[in-house]
Amino acid sequence: MAYSDDVRLLIEIAQMYYEEEAKQVEVAERFNISRSLVSKYLTKAKDLGLVEIVIHDEQLHPYNQLEKRLKNVLNLSEVIIISSVGETLLKKKLGEAAEKYLTRILKDNSIVGISAGTTVKEVAKAVTGKINMPNVTFVPMVGGLGTDHTDFQANVICDIFSKQYGSKMVELHVPVVVDSIQAKEVFMEQRYIKSKFQLAKEADIALVGIGGKPVYSTMTKYYFEEVGANVINNSNDVIGDICYNFIDRDGNLSDTDWNSRALTIDLDYLKKIPNVVAITGGRDKVEAIIAASKAGLINTLVTDSNTAKQILKENMYVVSKEEEN
Numbered sequence: 001m002a003y004s005d006d007v008r009l010l011i012e013i014a015q016m017y018y019e020e021e022a023k024q025v026e027v028a029e030r031f032n033i034s035r036s037l038v039s040k041y042l043t044k045a046k047d048l049g050l051v052e053i054v055i056h057d058e059q060l061h062p063y064n065q066l067e068k069r070l071k072n073v074l075n076l077s078e079v080i081i082i083s084s085v086g087e088t089l090l091k092k093k094l095g096e097a098a099e100k101y102l103t104r105i106l107k108d109n110s111i112v113g114i115s116a117g118t119t120v121k122e123v124a125k126a127v128t129g130k131i132n133m134p135n136v137t138f139v140p141m142v143g144g145l146g147t148d149h150t151d152f153q154a155n156v157i158c159d160i161f162s163k164q165y166g167s168k169m170v171e172l173h174v175p176v177v178v179d180s181i182q183a184k185e186v187f188m189e190q191r192y193i194k195s196k197f198q199l200a201k202e203a204d205i206a207l208v209g210i211g212g213k214p215v216y217s218t219m220t221k222y223y224f225e226e227v228g229a230n231v232i233n234n235s236n237d238v239i240g241d242i243c244y245n246f247i248d249r250d251g252n253l254s255d256t257d258w259n260s261r262a263l264t265i266d267l268d269y270l271k272k273i274p275n276v277v278a279i280t281g282g283r284d285k286v287e288a289i290i291a292a293s294k295a296g297l298i299n300t301l302v303t304d305s306n307t308a309k310q311i312l313k314e315n316m317y318v319v320s321k322e323e324e325n
Contacts (some may be wrong), residue, residue, distance in 0.1 A: 007048070007050070009031070009041070010041055010044060010045045010048070010050055011045070011050055012031075013027055013031060013038060013041045013042065013045070014041075014042060014045045014050060014051045016030065017038070017042060018051065024038045024039060062083075063081040063082075063083075063305055063308070066081055066305065066308055066309070066312075067079040067080065067081050067308075069312060070301070070308050070311060070312060073311070073312060073315050074289075074290070074293035074294075074301065074311070074315075075293065076293060076298065076299060076300060076301055077275065077299045077300055078101075078299070078300045078301075079300070079301050079302075079303075079308070080097055080098070080101055080300070080301070080302045080303075081303060081304065081305055081308050082094065082097050082302075082303075082304050082305070083304065083305055084281075084304040084305045084306040084307070085304070087282070090281050090282065090304060091118055091119045091122045091281075092122050092126075093304075094119060094122065094279050094280070094281055094302055094303070094304065095119060095120075095121075095122025095123045095124075095125060095126045095279065096122075096126040097302050098122075098123045098126070098207070098277060098279045098302045099123050099124075099126035099127055101277065101300070101302065102123065102205070102207070102277070103127075103131065105205065105275065106133060106136060106165075106205070107136075107204070108133065108135050108136070109135045109136070110133075110136045110137075110204055110205055111136075111137045111139060111199065111202055111203040111204055111205070112136065112137070112138050112139070112161070112203060112204075112205045112206070112207065113139055113140075113141040113200045113203035113205070113206035113207070113265070113273060114138055114139065114140055114141060114154050114157050114158050114161070114206075114207055115141050115142055115154060115206070115207065115208040115209060115242075115243045115244075116140075116142050116144075116152055116153050116154040116157065116176070116244075117152055117208075117209035117211075118152050118209075119209040119279050119280060120152075120157055120207050120208065120209050120279060121151070121152045121156070121157050121160070122279075123207060123279060124157050124160035124161045124164065125160065127160075127161070127164035127165065129164075130164065130166060131164065131165045131166060132165075132166040133165045133166060133167050134166055134167060134168070135167075135168075136165055136167035136168065137167065137168040137169065137170065137199070138157075138158040138161045138162050138165075138167060138168070138169040138170075139158065139169070139170045139172075139196065139199045139200050139203065140153075140154030140155055140158055140170070140171070140172040140196070140200065141154065141197075141200045141203075141206065141208075141243055141264065141265040141270075142154050142172075142176055142243050142244050142262075142263070142264040142265065143172060143174040143175050143176035143177070143244075143262075143263035143264065144172070144173070144174065144175060144176060154172065155171045155172060155173070158170070158171070170196055170199060171196075172193070172196045172197075174187060174193055174263050175263065176244055176262060176263060176264065177244075177258065177261050177262050177263065178261050178263065179261070180261065181260045181261060183261070184260070184261050184262075184263060187263055188263065193263075197265060200265050200269075201265065201269045201272070201273075203273050204273065204274050204275065205273070205274070205275050205276075205277065206270065206273045206275070206276045206277065207277050207279065208242055208243055208270075208276060208277070208278050208279070208298070209242075209278070209279060209280050210240060210241070210242050210278050210280040210285055210288050210289055210292055210298075211240050211241040211242070211285070211288065212239075212240050212282065212284035212285045212287070212288055213238065213239060213240060213284065213287075213288075237249065237254055238254045238256065239287040239288050239291055240285065240287060240288025240289075240291065240292075241288070242267075242270070242278075242288070242292055242297055242298075243264050243265055243267075243270060244262045244264040245259060245262065245264060245266075245267055246258055246259055247267075247288065247291055247292065247295070247297075248291065249287065249290075249291050250291060250294060250295060251267075251291040251292050251293075251294045251295020251296075251297055252267075252295060253267055267295070267297060270297055271295075271296050271297060274299070275299045275300055276297060276298045276299050276300070277298070277299070277300040277301075277302065278292065278298040278300065278301050278302065278303075279302045279303075280301075280302075280303060280307075281303045281304040281306075281307045282307060283306070283307065283310055285307065286307060286310045286311055286314055287314070289301065289303070289307070289311060290311060290314060290315065
């Protein structure tokens with residue numbers, strides 16, 4: 001008799017194995033069949049729908065469905081959602097979640113592009129213990145912030161990562177913005193600078209923050225105070241920034257004075273990096289996150305539940321009661 005012909009037998013075997021928690025060898029002995037045939041019977045029972053295995057992850061992973069919805073809406077490769085917390089703790093918690101993800105995806109010869117920023121720095125700070133990955137290289141994708149804001153420069157963050165992972169790093173000793181378009185052209189053609197940006201373009205992973213409108217941007221506030229708010233030419237289309245590039249609602253580079261003078265990786269090259277991981281959260285970041293995903297600037301998003309729900313609502317997606325909770 002073929003095992004598929006006796007549904008009753010399949011049910012009895014499944015009940016003994018799953019409900020009575022008997023071992024396969026014990027099932028084989030009771031029904032006088034081989035152990036390999038028991039395995040086939042169990043597989044057939046699942047194929048016929050006689051057995052359903054349900055993983056109840058609501059408590060351990062309460063945002064599973066929300067992640068799936070957001071992943072589909074934004075057309076991303078992966079979404080990681082944490083519980084929303086107060087603004088003081090949010091960046092730290094996002095950093096911890098992103099660090100776990102980074103450690104999971106790092107390969108022996110990975111090149112990791114690093115943007116500047118307080119949230120990206122929290123990812124580096126979250127690394128616990130020494131991880132020996134000597135062939136991994138961390139490389140800045142943006143220039144520095146000057147002498148007054150050294151603590152969250154890309155060079156500093158790369159240094160933290162390299163020490164924690166036992167990896168290599170390179171440094172990029174240039175400002176984030178220069179005085180003129182001509183100065184930028186000269187800087188970017190220098191062999192030393194050009195080689196560092198070339199290495200960043202070859203990254204297989206990039207860690208970036210996403211800023212909201214310029215008035216909210218930690219990274220640009222200092223420069224607006226120093227060089228004046230006219231660096232964005234009073235542009236109304238700017239909704240945020242990524243790697244110091246101001247973007248519009250479609251995720252395209254805005255036509256601003258700032259963008260023409262910033263020393264940073266071009267958006268076209270950022271798009272070519274296989275996995276750009278954005279670590280960001282907060283209501284003021286929602287428009288920029290949507291824009292960045294629309295333009296294909298990011299592949300993975302690490303954010304909090306409130307931000308995720310707001311993104312779905314902005315995309316005219318009706319959030320279910322389960323997701324709302």
